[in-house]
Amino acid sequence: MRFIKTVLCAFAAAAAVGAAQAQAYPTKPITWIVPFAAGGPTDALARSIAERVARELGQPIVIDNSAGAGGTIGAAKAARATPDGYTMLVGHMGYMGAAPALYKKLSYDPVKDFEPVFRFPDTPLVLMVRKEHPARNIEGLIDFARKSPDKLFISNAGVGSSSHLIAALVASAANVKVTLVPYKGAGPALVDVIGGQVDGIFDQTNTALPQITESKVRALAVTSKVRLPQLKDVPTLAETVLPGFEASTWYGIYAPRGTPKAVLDKVQQAYLKVMTDKAFTDKMSSQAIQMLPAEQYTGAALGKHTEAEVARWKAVAAKTNISLD
Known part of the structure; x- marks a missing residue:
């Protein structure tokens, strides 16, 4: 009985520390991994959104262009990152939707290795x-x-x-x-x-x-x-x-699996606030970027969309024999 109480106390203490850390988050710059070269459409869109989310969070967001192998190098790097909210992935239809169907060997799983945070407009x-x-x-x-x-x-x-x-x-x-x-x-x-x-x-x-x-x-x-x-x-x-x-092309922000939910919620809330800024959304619309219903921007919606896209591209690959290996 004493052992069980000790374990419960330890869990309670850990939970309290985790909640405190999430409340303080972020206390330093955040890195978003963009697995494509700088200057391209993915990079441009990510930087535009990162700038606004950073303002809401009160810390800069640094873009890390880890390009190569159709984006899978950067995605794998993000999957292995410490799940503390300070490294996230700018996900993309290729390496987060199609890759499982197109590569025989993939060092990460878009669904199992990540926590979906929020979805960009298409x-x-x-x-x-x-x-x-x-x-x-x-x-x-x-x-x-x-x-x-x-x-x-x-x-x-x-x-x-x-x-x-x-x-x-x-x-x-x-x-x-x-x-x-x-x-x-x-x-x-x-x-x-x-x-x-x-x-x-x-x-x-x-x-x-x-x-x-x-x-x-x-x-x-x-x-x-x-x-x-x-x-x-x-x-x-x-x-x-x-x-x-x-x-x-669809995008979303993903965090390594195990990132505290309170941290994910804080980042999602910052983004949703950005998407209520009409001047910002009008600017994106002027570039023919397609705005989505508000409920589709959430982490939960991104998670469901990712699963559906992985299944869709497996069907496409089977029909067209597209392979990247």
């Missing part, structure tokens, strides 16, 4: 081609691919990036052969489209819009369900060549 993609490409619309590009096999080169931000995965998905759905050219980041991939070294790219709206506005590339289609207000003249894939098609 970002559709735009299919753009170099200005001199003969295809004037998406139907023309599909026709070009069918008549000239092995001659359509589509760049992407790297193996496992959304620009890679969605390009592969579209090519499979349209039954065309496309050469996918991986780069070390979305920036150089887009530069080579503008320069004419490759034919096109699926790029996220927040980095694509300036290039389209300045007429450096030609936009042929968007991957969203409906047309985007900023690109009213650009059709969706669903209304043209792929009825029912819809795909966007």
